Amino acid sequence: MATTSAVDVVMPQMGVSVSEGTITKWLKQEGEQIAADEPLLEISTDKVDTEVPSPGEGVVQQILVQEGETVEVGTKLAVIAPAGAEVAAPEPAPAAPEPEAAPPPEPPAPPPEPAAEAPAPPPPPPPPEPPPAPPEPAQTAPVTDGAGEKTFVSPVVARIAAEHGVDVAQVSGTGRGGRVTKKDIMAFVETGPPEAAAPPPAPPEAPPEPPAAEAEAPAEAPPPPPPAAAPAPPPPTPAPAPTPEPAMAEPQAAAGEELEPMNAMRRGIAEHMRRSLDTSAHVTTVFEIDLSKVVAIRNRLKPEYQRSYGVNPTYLAFIARATIEAIKNWPWVNAEIRGEQIVIKKYINLGIAVALEGGHGLIVPVVKNAEGLNLLGLARAIADVAERSRTKKLTPDDVQGGTFTITNPGGWGAIIGTPIISQPQVAILDVEALVKRPVVVQDEGGQDVIAIRPMMNLCLSYDHRLVDGAYAAQFMKELRENLETFDEGAY
Amino acid sequence: VAEKTYLQAISDGLRQEMRRDKRVFVIGEDVGVYGGAFKVTLGFQEEFGPWRVIDAPLSETAIVGGCTGAAIMGLRPVAEMQFSDFISCGWDQLVTVAAKQRWRAGTPVPMTVRLPSGGGFSGGPFHSQNPESSFAHIPGLKVVCPATPEDAKGLLVTAIEDPNPVLYFEHKHLYRRIKAEVPDDRYTTPFGQARIHREGDDVSVITWGAMVWTAAEAAQQLEDEGISVEIVDLRTLVPWDKKAVLESVSKTSKVLVLHEDTHTGGFGGEIAATIAEEVFEDLDAPVKRLTAPDSPVPFSPPLEKAFIPQVDGVASALRELAEY
Numbered sequence: 153m154a155t156t157s158a159v160d161v162v163m164p165q166m167g168v169s170v171s172e173g174t175i176t177k178w179l180k181q182e183g184e185q186i187a188a189d190e191p192l193l194e195i196s197t198d199k200v201d202t203e204v205p206s207p208g209e210g211v212v213q214q215i216l217v218q219e220g221e222t223v224e225v226g227t228k229l230a231v232i233a234p235a236g237a238e239v240a241a242p243e244p245a246p247a248a249p250e251p252e253a254a255p256p257p258e259p260p261a262p263p264p265e266p267a268a269e270a271p272a273p274p275p276p277p278p279p280p281e282p283p284p285a286p287p288e289p290a291q292t293a294p295v296t297d298g299a300g301e302k303t304f305v306s307p308v309v310a311r312i313a314a315e316h317g318v319d320v321a322q323v324s325g326t327g328r329g330g331r332v333t334k335k336d337i338m339a340f341v342e343t344g345p346p347e348a349a350a351p352p353p354a355p356p357e358a359p360p361e362p363p364a365a366e367a368e369a370p371a372e373a374p375p376p377p378p379p380a381a382a383p384a385p386p387p388p389t390p391a392p393a394p395t396p397e398p399a400m401a402e403p404q405a406a407a408g409e410e411l412e413p414m415n416a417m418r419r420g421i422a423e424h425m426r427r428s429l430d431t432s433a434h435v436t437t438v439f440e441i442d443l444s445k446v447v448a449i450r451n452r453l454k455p456e457y458q459r460s461y462g463v464n465p466t467y468l469a470f471i472a473r474a475t476i477e478a479i480k481n482w483p484w485v486n487a488e489i490r491g492e493q494i495v496i497k498k499y500i501n502l503g504i505a506v507a508l509e510g511g512h513g514l515i516v517p518v519v520k521n522a523e524g525l526n527l528l529g530l531a532r533a534i535a536d537v538a539e540r541s542r543t544k545k546l547t548p549d550d551v552q553g554g555t556f557t558i559t560n561p562g563g564w565g566a567i568i569g570t571p572i573i574s575q576p577q578v579a580i581l582d583v584e585a586l587v588k589r590p591v592v593v594q595d596e597g598g599q600d601v602i603a604i605r606p607m608m609n610l611c612l613s614y615d616h617r618l619v620d621g622a623y624a625a626q627f628m629k630e631l632r633e634n635l636e637t638f639d640e641g642a643y
Numbered sequence: 644v645a646e647k648t649y650l651q652a653i654s655d656g657l658r659q660e661m662r663r664d665k666r667v668f669v670i671g672e673d674v675g676v677y678g679g680a681f682k683v684t685l686g687f688q689e690e691f692g693p694w695r696v697i698d699a700p701l702s703e704t705a706i707v708g709g710c711t712g713a714a715i716m717g718l719r720p721v722a723e724m725q726f727s728d729f730i731s732c733g734w735d736q737l738v739t740v741a742a743k744q745r746w747r748a749g750t751p752v753p754m755t756v757r758l759p760s761g762g763g764f765s766g767g768p769f770h771s772q773n774p775e776s777s778f779a780h781i782p783g784l785k786v787v788c789p790a791t792p793e794d795a796k797g798l799l800v801t802a803i804e805d806p807n808p809v810l811y812f813e814h815k816h817l818y819r820r821i822k823a824e825v826p827d828d829r830y831t832t833p834f835g836q837a838r839i840h841r842e843g844d845d846v847s848v849i850t851w852g853a854m855v856w857t858a859a860e861a862a863q864q865l866e867d868e869g870i871s872v873e874i875v876d877l878r879t880l881v882p883w884d885k886k887a888v889l890e891s892v893s894k895t896s897k898v899l900v901l902h903e904d905t906h907t908g909g910f911g912g913e914i915a916a917t918i919a920e921e922v923f924e925d926l927d928a929p930v931k932r933l934t935a936p937d938s939p940v941p942f943s944p945p946l947e948k949a950f951i952p953q954v955d956g957v958a959s960a961l962r963e964l965a966e967y
Contacts, residue, residue, distance in 0.1 A: 308896045311924040328967050334896045334927040 159208040161230040163223055166197045166548050173197040174222040174416045175229065180212045186232065193229065194544075196416040200515070200551060201544045210235045222416065308334050316341045417513045428575045432615035436570040436582075439628045443586060443606045445638045446470045453527075453640075461528060468504075468560055469531035471583055471610070474634035476500055476523050476530075479556065482627035484619055485579040485612075486556045494618060499523060503554030503574055504534055506541040507561075515541045516574055518554040527640075558583060562608065571613045578618050582611035647825040649792045650818040653757075654683050656796035657721060659829055660803050661691055664719065667803060670697040670706055671723030671757075680725045681759060681818060707733030707756065711741040711808075714754040719803055726770045727758035727812060741808040742783030751806035755799070761853050761903055762951055763816035767942035773852070773904040773935075778810050779880045779913075785809040785834060786880040790855035792823045794878055797832025804831065814853040821856065837884035839891070843873035846964045847891040849914055850901040851877040854952065858901055861957035870965045880910050888914060889922050896927035897964045903951055906934040928967040933960045 163173050177194040180186050191203040192212070213233035217223050305313070305320050309332050313320045323340045325332035405411045414422070428434075450465055457465045479486045479500055488495040502522035507514050517537035519525070525533060540546050557574045562585040569582040589607040592600050610631065614624045647655065661667045668691075669684055675698040678685030688696040699706045703724060710720035724730050730737070737756070744752045762771030779786045785807050789795040795813065802809035840855050841862055848858045855876045862872035875891050877883050892898045898918060900911040915930045933952050941947050 306896075306927045307924045308927045331967070333967070 156234055158213060158234065159210070159232045160228050161192060161204065161207060161232060163195070163217075163225050163227045163229055164204060165225045166195075166200060166202065172222050172224050172416075175217050175219050176201065176415070177219060178215060179203070180206075182212050182215050184212050185235070186210065186212055192232075197420075200546050200548060201417065202546075203544070204229075206232055208232050220413070303329055303331050305332065306334070309337050312337050312341065415513075417515070421514060424575065425572050428572050431575055432573050432578070433617045434570070434573065434613055435616045435621065435624070436611050436613045437621065437624050437628055438568060438609055438611045439632050441608050441610055441632050441635050442591065443467070443608050443635060446635055447586075447606045449638055449640050457528065457531065461532065463528065463531045463535060465527065465531045466534070467586060467608075468558065468583060469527060469534055470638065471581075471635065472502060472504075472519075472522065472530050472534065472558055473527050474631055474638065475556070475558065475581060476502070477634050478627055478631040480523070481630060482623065484623060485614060485627050487578055487618060488555075488576045489578065489615070489618055490576070497555045499555065501553050501555045503557035503577070504537060505557060505559035506538050508542065515546065515551060516554060516557060517541050517546055517550045518552065520553065557581070562586065567609055569611050571611070573613055573615055578615040579624075580613050582613065584609040584611065644824045644826055646822050647792050648819050649789075649795050649813070649821045650681065650683060652792035652796040652825045653799055653813055654685070655825065656799040657683070657803075658687065658690070660800060661687070661695065663829065664803075666717065666719045667721060668695040668697065668713075668718060669721050669723065670699050670710060672699055672701060672706075672725045674698060674723050679723060681815065683723070683757070703729050703732035704736055707741070708736040710754045710756070711736055711744070711752060714741075714752045714808075715744060715750050719753050719755075721755045721757060721803060723757045724759070726766075727760035727774055728769050728772045730756070730758060730774065730810075737778075737784070737808065738781050742781050744783075745807065746783060752808050753803075753806045755802040755805075755809050755811055757799075758810055758812045759815045760812045761814040761816050762940050762947060763853070765942055765944050765947055766815075766940070768939040771940035771947075773812070773902070775810070775812050775880055776904055776908055776910040776913075779910050783807065784881065786812065787834065787878065788812045788814070788851040788880060789832075789878060790814075790817070790821075790840070790852055790876050791838075792821060792825045794832050794838070794876075796825055797830050798834075798878065800829065801831045801834060805834070812852065816853050817856070832878070834879045835882035835884055836878065837887035838876045838878055839887070840874040840876045841872065843871035843895065845871045845895055845897065846961050847873045847875060847888075847895045847898045848901055848957070848961070849875050849877065849888050849891070849898060849911075851880065852903065854901045854903050854957075857952060857954055857957055860954040861961060864954070864958045865961055865965070868962070870961065872961055883910075883914070885917060885921075889918065892918050893922050893925040896925055897967065898926075898928075898930055899957070899960050899964060900930065900932045901952060901957060901960075902934050904934060905937050906932070907937050909934050928964050931960060931964055933957060 166173065173195040174197070175193060176196045179191050179193055186192060186206045186209065188207070188209040189205040192206040193204050195202060195204055210232045211234075212230060214231040215229070216231070217227065217229045223229070303325065309320060312318070312334065318337065318341060320332055320337070323332045323337050324330075325336050327333040327336070403411065446467065450467065450470065453465045457463050483496050484494070486497050486500055488497070499521050500523045502519045503516040504519060505514055505516050517540065519530070519533040519537060522530060522533070537546070537550060540550070554574060554577060556577060557571075557580040559569075559571050559580060560583040561569055562583050565585045567584050567587065569584065571580045571582045573580050586606050586608045588604050590602050591605045591607065593603045593605070595601045610628065612624055612628055657669070661669070669687060671679065671684075673680055674684045675688040675693060675696045677698075678687070684696060699709075706722050706724075707730075710722045713720045724733070733756075741752050741754065744750055758774075760773050760775070762773075775786050775788060778784050785802070785805060787798045787802060787809060789798045789811075795817075799811060802811050841859060843862065848862070850858050855874060858872075858874050862874060865872050873891050873895055875888055877888075900914050900918075902909055902911050904910065909932075911932045911934055915932055918926070918930050933956065935950050935952065938950065941950055
């Protein structure tokens with residue numbers, strides 16, 4: 153599909169609950185050719201990381217949002233121009249999207265009183281060639297009382313100063329300590345400064361329109377990029393201040409420290425983990441399971457599964473299968489508290505926690521309707537979502553709607569954990585390392601003997617608001633029985 | 644149009660409504676034979692009989708509870724607390740039952756509770772309080788605080804007509820001190836509409852009840868000094884006229900919030916916060932509050948004078964704002 157006119161690339165809606173995304177990487181740069189559906193950039197949302205394909209074939213004419221920036225869904229990210237079009241010089245952005253991008257608002261001198269941060273002045277007739285967004289005098293020049301001492305500028309004085317483009321320092325004050333009062337500045341505005349020095353023209357709010365020639369493609373090219381990219385004309389009424397908001401104090405790295413901004417996934421995890429602890433009454437119960445039977449079955453099935461289906465029957469698949477069977481008799485571990493109601497799910501959407509490369513991040517894809525899958529089906533489904541997690545091929549639907557979660561840090565040798573529930577679920581099962589341990593068992597003659605058995609701890613964190621300790625223990629007891637007497641035929 | 648005292652205006656309004664509407668009745672301690680502690684209902688029992696002007700036992704719980712029941716059943720009771728301070732005994736009936744009834748069951752509770760309030764005559768800690776903010780905080784109750792005879796009558800009529808429980812705070816120090824013309828005919832004064840008691844340009848005073856008059860005297864003093872003060876009389880606290888307050892503040896850019904109630908949690912805090920939230924960019928000075936201090940009302944006359952905001956104190960607060 154060859155593009156005949158310029159096409160905008162916007163931040164896609166990655167699921168109903170996703171409202172913003174972060175540009176992690178541009179895979180093409182301005183001026184590069186791109187085919188339709190060829191990956192153009194990578195984005196990261198609090199649900200998934202994914203690639204955004206190009207909506208058309210042509211040239212990347214303009215990249216509007218830089219790597220690392222987070223923007224709302226629907227924000228224009230880039231423009232793809234028809235093939236053959238020359239790349240226009242980058243236009244000035246319509247407005248600084250991020251406070252950091254604006255020129256520094258404060259001079260090296262001590263900053264003005266906070267109240268000096270006033271709304272922008274109304275747009276005056278555009279002066280010939282103003283700088284893109286120079287700092288506003290009233291906001292930067294410390295107001296002095298003549299003796300060089302700073303004085304307070306009240307909210308109303310700051311507003312009037314900004315509306316009329318007046319430098320408060322030029323107004324002589326009659327208030328306490330020489331403060332400029334509302335009356336003082338009103339009189340100044342009405343009659344002008346005593347010495348006829350006109351107030352300096354206020355800077356415009358928006359950058360001027362670039363000369364038309366710059367914005368247009370050469371005549372032989374297909375239609376020029378739409379003028380939409382040009383800055384909008386100045387609004388008729390004073391707009392909210394385009395000045396940077398008072399930024400929260402940026403954390404500073406001390407000696408020996410290094411700062412790294414949180415990505416969307418990390419922020420999402422941080423928010424969710426904190427919220428879950430604030431929501432659920434977490435309790436963890438640990439059971440020791442003898443996996444002798446599972447190990448034996450797995451060893452037998454493994455070659456067959458791999459040969460016939462290309463799937464590895466992992467321990468996780470066995471545990472998931474046994475868990476699903478146990479949930480059928482203990483449905484409250486697969487429930488949700490919604491307001492004052494207990495919502496019991498007749499289906500099991502099994503979340504599988506998958507750690508991403510290097511331990512940086514975690515994603516919980518969901519195997520939908522897992523109650524309908526046998527051991528082979530589960531093994532296949534888990535392998536599929538794990539693979540797609542690591543290759544960033546999950547869709548938003550893949551990570552939503554879980555009803556029970558299994559996490560599996562045992563692969564690294566962990567033997568006990570107290571996982572945090574994924575809201576709004578009420579339980580999460582933690583699969584620990586399979587370890588050979590000496591255990592006391594009975595021999596055929598009923599005598600106690602010490603045997604070496606493949607043992608595994610399963611830890612269930614549950615929401616004690618809904619699930620009582622006895623209920624959780626009975627669920628775990630049944631899960632243990634399902635595993636210790638694993639009936640291959642039944643599953 | 645005759646001149647009447649604040650007290651006569653209340654009495655007239657009540658009598659007019661009782662003549663007009665048989666559902667309206669009065670109940671309270673000593674309201675019948677004795678004519679009320681302040682004589683608001685003097686002669687009422689003779690005119691309307693003991694079943695419409697009921698002497699209640701010494702139990703505010705019974706008075707408020709009985710009125711709540713009667714109102715739910717369709718009558719229009721007007722209860723008198725002998726002193727507004729005593730309403731605390733009826734708190735549960737008023738706050739738990741009357742205020743929530745409409746919300747819970749959909750039934751209106753058209754009752755009025757008259758609350759003689761305020762100090763200025765050495766009534767001491769049990770007979771001088773201004774508990775309006777406690778009730779302004781309770782959703783389901785309306786709170787009115789007239790300052791003039793005309794409003795005293797018109798707001799009482801509106802209160803009796805209103806389908807909700809209305810607390811009618813009548814300031815005792817205004818009873819016989821304030822006299823003004825009051826129309827003889829029946830009229831209503833709307834809730835939620837402030838009255839500009841005095842127009843001015845330099846500083847606004849937001850107040851209600853007896854403090855309107857204190858502010859007016861102070862404003863007179865300041866006029867001689869060339870400072871123009873605007874006085875906004877809220878008239879009703881629930882609902883209160885935000886628009887009028889914000890308009891006045893936007894005009895003058897300096898504001899004093901004045902009340903006779905104590906400081907912390909007083910309704911002035913709500914007004915000050917609203918001004919800061921909504922017209923911050925119109926302010927040319929910090930919002931100032933002048934109130935009674937956080938203490939019980941003293942009995943001793945000089946101490947009571949130090950406790951209740953006086954004309955001089957208000958004038959100097961206004962002067963400070965004007966000079967800021």
